[in-house]
Amino acid sequence: MKEGYKTKQREEILSFFRQHPGQHITAQELCTALNGVSKATVYRALDRLVQEGLLRRYTLEGGQAACYQFSGSHSHCQEHYHIRCTQCGRLFHVQSFAMSRVAGELKEQEGFILDSSMTVLYGICRECSQKDK
Amino acid sequence: MKEGYKTKQREEILSFFRQHPGQHITAQELCTALNGVSKATVYRALDRLVQEGLLRRYTLEGGQAACYQFSGSHSHCQEHYHIRCTQCGRLFHVQSFAMSRVAGELKEQEGFILDSSMTVLYGICRECSQKDK
């Protein structure tokens, strides 16, 4: 398994993700935060890190830019899903026991293996639904 | 409630969606199919149709372009979810009883109202997972 070279830029990028666990970061944000690293390098490094499984790539509904999240700490993230409010755009992390039942159902009935880390459930959060009334 | 004017272009676009129920169509595809309607008009019409609730907008994982789907026929779509294979990219429609339990759980515990029509579950489909072995 070829690992590629270890460069200053790549380390800076990885380090930024380690410092922001659980957060969803865009290429743009990285470029700004690490203002010594070029756009092209950021995109290339992100691709590589996703390939290697160190990061996850998300394309959030409504947004135009992809964002990335550090995926190092699997252990404490099990059975944890993302829900996002389509109105205010906020992203929440929730534990859902019912979702594991969905995963089981999909696997049995469709042979489909759900990837909880990639899935985002959309809807309206409590605050926004109260605001609407 | 202001409804806006009824124009030839808008009707052509809507008609295209009616002729392709259940399909996910990009702005690009519309421009090509309706080659008398300008890009700008397509985008503006799509925005308006989404506002009015006639279309749904999706941003599929991995893809770059947003796509739209006719949302006229709610009735026969209840309890119907989308699952998408992150490997081959295919999109499937499934009925899921367990998902309605998730919706209930989220509403009770988080006050979050799940929008099944916006949510896409990601994972690996049967064929791709067999191919991998």
Place this chain on the structure above:
DNA sequence: CTAAGTGCAAAATGTTTGCATACTT
């Protein structure tokens, strides 16, 4: 007549690529 919609071209994003140069191993 007035408000709203259209087309075109230009701009604004977000992402990828070609190529010469610099860094890792």
Place this chain on the structure above:
DNA sequence: AAGTATGCAAACATTTTGCACTTAG
């Protein structure tokens, strides 16, 4: 030395906007 990674600028792709012109009501 050989193979990668980087930076820059240019190319792309998608979506948005400004503005003059047309059309619906």
